[in-house]
Amino acid sequence: MYNLRLLRRILPSAGHPQPRWMASQHKRRPQPGSLPPDRLEELRNDLLQRRQELSAAEWTEVRQSLVDGYKHINGHNVDAVILGVCAGPQQLPLAKNYVEFLRSRGSQPNAATLGRLLRVYNAAYHERPLSEAEQAEILQICRNLQAEHETLDASSCEHIIHGLVATGGDDWQGALPLLEMMKVTTSAPSVAAYSALAEKAFSVETEQAQELAWRLLEEMATARKLPKCEVYLALLNRLANATAQIPALLNRLLDFLERHEILVSQRVAERLQELAQQVPQLLEASATSLGPLGKCQSCEQHLQPVAISDEQFRRLSECFLERVLIRRDVFQRSTPEEVARFKKYVAKTAPYDCVIDGLNVAYSTGTKKSPQQLAKLVATVVRHFRDQDKRVLVLGREHMRNWSKQAMHYVQSNASLFLTSNLSHDDPFLLYATLRSGQDTDFFSRDLMRSHAFHLGPELKPVFRRWQQQHQFSLVTQTQTGRIIVKEPIRHRLSAHAVAGAWHVPYCEAYTQHPTESFEVPAHWLCLRLKEQPKETPARAAKGRARR
Numbered sequence: 001m002y003n004l005r006l007l008r009r010i011l012p013s014a015g016h017p018q019p020r021w022m023a024s025q026h027k028r029r030p031q032p033g034s035l036p037p038d039r040l041e042e043l044r045n046d047l048l049q050r051r052q053e054l055s056a057a058e059w060t061e062v063r064q065s066l067v068d069g070y071k072h073i074n075g076h077n078v079d080a081v082i083l084g085v086c087a088g089p090q091q092l093p094l095a096k097n098y099v100e101f102l103r104s105r106g107s108q109p110n111a112a113t114l115g116r117l118l119r120v121y122n123a124a125y126h127e128r129p130l131s132e133a134e135q136a137e138i139l140q141i142c143r144n145l146q147a148e149h150e151t152l153d154a155s156s157c158e159h160i161i162h163g164l165v166a167t168g169g170d171d172w173q174g175a176l177p178l179l180e181m182m183k184v185t186t187s188a189p190s191v192a193a194y195s196a197l198a199e200k201a202f203s204v205e206t207e208q209a210q211e212l213a214w215r216l217l218e219e220m221a222t223a224r225k226l227p228k229c230e231v232y233l234a235l236l237n238r239l240a241n242a243t244a245q246i247p248a249l250l251n252r253l254l255d256f257l258e259r260h261e262i263l264v265s266q267r268v269a270e271r272l273q274e275l276a277q278q279v280p281q282l283l284e285a286s287a288t289s290l291g292p293l294g295k296c297q298s299c300e301q302h303l304q305p306v307a308i309s310d311e312q313f314r315r316l317s318e319c320f321l322e323r324v325l326i327r328r329d330v331f332q333r334s335t336p337e338e339v340a341r342f343k344k345y346v347a348k349t350a351p352y353d354c355v356i357d358g359l360n361v362a363y364s365t366g367t368k369k370s371p372q373q374l375a376k377l378v379a380t381v382v383r384h385f386r387d388q389d390k391r392v393l394v395l396g397r398e399h400m401r402n403w404s405k406q407a408m409h410y411v412q413s414n415a416s417l418f419l420t421s422n423l424s425h426d427d428p429f430l431l432y433a434t435l436r437s438g439q440d441t442d443f444f445s446r447d448l449m450r451s452h453a454f455h456l457g458p459e460l461k462p463v464f465r466r467w468q469q470q471h472q473f474s475l476v477t478q479t480q481t482g483r484i485i486v487k488e489p490i491r492h493r494l495s496a497h498a499v500a501g502a503w504h505v506p507y508c509e510a511y512t513q514h515p516t517e518s519f520e521v522p523a524h525w526l527c528l529r530l531k532e533q534p535k536e537t538p539a540r541a542a543k544g545r546a547r548r
Contacts, residue, residue: 040081040085043062043085044085044086047062048085048086048091048094049088049090049091051094052093052094052097053093053094053097054094054097054098054101056101056104056105059098059101062082063078063079063082066078066081066082076110077112079098079102079109079110079112079113080110080112080113080115080116082098083095083098083099083113083116083117083120084116086098086120087116087119087120087123088120088123089120089123089124089126089127089128090124090127091120092120092121092123092124092134095116095117095120096117096137099113099114099117111145111148111149111156112155112156114141114144114145114159115145115155115156115158115159115160116159117141118138118141118142118159118160118162118163118166119159119162119163121134121137121138121162121163121166122162122163122165122166122196124166125165125166126230130166130167135166135167135168135171138163138164138166138167139164139167139171141163142160142163142164142174145159145160146160151181151184151185152178152181152185153185154182154185154186154189154190157178157179157181157182157185157189157193158182158189158190158192158193160175160178161175161178161179161193161196161197162192162193162196164178165196165197165199165200172197172200172204175196175197175200176197176212178193179193179194179197188223188225190225191220191225191226191227191228191513192228194216194219194220194225194227195220195227195228195230195231197216198212198213198216198217198220198227198231198234199213199228199230199231199233199234200234201213201216202231202234202235202238203234203237203238205238205242213231213234213235214252214256217231217256218256221256221259221260221262222458225513226262226511226512226513226515227262228511229264229265229267229268229511232253232264232268232271233267233268233271235249235253236268236271236272236275237271239275240275240278243278243279243282246275246279246282246283246530247282247530250283250530251530254496254498254503254505254528257495257496257505258495258496258497259462260462261462261465261494261495262495262496263495263506263507263508263515263522264505264507264508265507265508265509265510265511266507266508266509266510266524267511268507269287269505269507269524269526272285272505272526272528273285273286273287273526276528281531282530282531283528283529283530283531284527284528284529284531285526285527285528285529286298286526286527287524287525287526287527288504288525288526288527289523289524289525290303290521290525293491293492294490294491294492294493294521296499296502296504296525296527298527299499299500299502299527299529301499301500301502301504302492302499303492303493303497303499303504304492304493304497304499305491305492305493306466306469306470306490306491306492306493306494307466307470307491308463308466308467308470310439312463312467313435313439313467315460315463316435316456316460316463316464316467317435317436319456319457319460320431320432320435320456321432323455323456323457334420334421334425335421338420338421342418342420342429342432342433343432345416345418346393346432346433346436347436349393349416350393350433350436350437351391351436351437351438351441352391352392352393352416352433352434352437352441353385353390353391353392353437353440353441353442354385354390354391354392354393354441354442354443354444354473355392355393355395355430355433355434355437355441355442355443355444356378356381356382356385356392356393356394356395356415356443356444356445357395357426357427357430357443357444357445357447358378358394358395358396358397358400358411358426359395359396359397359400359426360426360444360445360446360447361377361378361381361444361445361475362374362375362377362378362400364377364446364474364475365377365475365477365478371402371403371404372403372404372407374403375400375403375404375407375408375411376404376407377478377484378394378396378407378408378411379407379408379410379411380478380482380484381444381475381484381486382394382410382411382414382415383410383414384484384486385444386414386415391416392414392415392416393415393416393417393418393433394411394415394416394417394418395418395419395420395426395429395430395433396417396418396419396420396426397419397420397421397422397426398419398420398421398422399422400419401419427445427447427449427452428452430443430445431443431449431452434471441471442471442472442473442489443471443472443473444472444473444474444475445472445474446474446475448517448518449464449468450517452464453465453468466493468519469489469490469494469519470489470491471489472489472519473486473487473488473489474486474487475487489519490519490521494506494519494520494521494522501529502527502528502529503526503527503528503529503530504525504526504527504528505525505526505528506522506524506525507522507524507525507526508522508524509524
């Protein structure tokens with residue numbers, strides 16, 4: 001029997017002081033298997049990873065110690081917590097052993113516990129083929145969970161989806177209604193649920209399953225839920241076994257990455273390189289980096305300019321007023337009269353070469369500065385553009401009138417100045433004035449403008465983002481001597497796209513669900529070239545038959 005003294009050392013018992021939790025930690029209930037990481041990791045490493053099963057006495061001790069030791073673990077969720085710790089692909093026998101222990105003492109595992117067990121089955125499925133008996137166990141658990149509840153919560157749906165995709169035959173398609181159920185019970189299905197189903201669909205060799213996978217990818221990207229690496233890897237693994245489909249499907253994948261400006265992970269980039277090594281007659285792939293002005297160090301082509309077309313700019317300008325400037329929440333912080341006054345002022349004084357968010361600039365280097373320092377910084381940025389003979393508009397708030405008279409006098413003498421009420425949002429005014437001034441006008445702000453891009457809708461959002469990347473200046477810092485360092489726009493594209501027959505695909509070191517939306521040049525790129533297959537001529541065909 002396992003040494004229970006070691007178990008008591010790992011886990012706090014009822015007689016020992018319980019760990020203290022800060023108030024902020026009570027706001028959101030921690031998920032099973034994630035609390036507290038130090039002790040649970042110790043439990044996993046020192047006890048659970050080494051065993052295929054535990055005795056009833058050992059499981060009783062583990063269970064009671066967790067309940068007694070942690071405020072967030074109780075008799076209702078402790079079983080799910082334990083199976084969350086037994087989540088590794090090699091721990092399926094141990095997880096099943098724990099469920100058997102529960103049943104042996106007359107306890108029926110609840111939905112959360114069985115859901116966790118399904119996730120362990122899924123982890124094992126990614127390491128090895130599951131036996132027919134194991135797949136039958138999965139299906140039985142899924143049937144039981146669905147029979148108990150006509151409508152399942154989002155978490156249970158996600159667990160069952162992960163179970164069903166680990167089975168063979170057509171049973172995995174039972175996950176589709178669950179994905180639809182998640183759209184009803186929550187705002188949108190999770191990345192994990194979408195990815196598990198899309199990965200499975202790509203691995204199934206039917207045209208219907210393939211189209212389902214692409215549809216799920218489009219749904220995810222539209223909802224700005226980035227697919228996990230495993231989805232792309234499933235597609236690339238399929239292409240490795242069906243090389244004739246590489247040109248069409250790889251182009252479709254690259255087009256998807258381009259349209260949705262998605263960065264894949266290093267795992268996916270490495271798999272693409274492996275695929276190229278497998279079929280050099282169809283694909284070339286090399287890791288590369290960008291030199292000055294976006295020049296690929298591999299093919300020596302410059303990346304495409306990020307500029308949008310005149311027609312795209314026209315549609316963006318027209319839609320901005322309707323969808324952003326006159327939105328209800330703008331008028332909650334402003335008034336129709338103020339908006340009308342601003343539009344009249346812009347019509348009279350535009351066009352500008354640069355529109356500056358005065359308050360954003362002033363607070364760029366910290367908020368705990370005197371009004372004199374804030375005004376001087378705004379004046380310095382105005383001077384930066386006036387020295388280049390630029391026509392400048394500065395947007396600010398009424399309270400800026402109380403700042404340093406000398407600095408604000410310089411601003412008013414060298415730029416147009418429009419001050420809104422102290423409650424107004426500056427961004428809609430800033431963007432309106434910039435767009436109203438034409439394609440060549442820039443703006444100066446550190447704001448990423450996420451909400452405004454979102455309200456433009458899925459069709460115009462990427463157009464807005466490209467326009468923003470091309471025209472946004474921001475302040476990096478101000479030196480001790482008073483000189484400012486300005487971040488200038490990056491003029492070339494930062495997402496996957498083709499140049500002169502070569503695709504340039506940026507990638508990041510590791511997958512993240514929430515990538516930054518700032519305009520930074522990715523450090524890692526792939527240079528891909530899909531080769532055209534030589535056409536079969538009568539002479540070549542005859543030569544091939546002669547060899548055979």
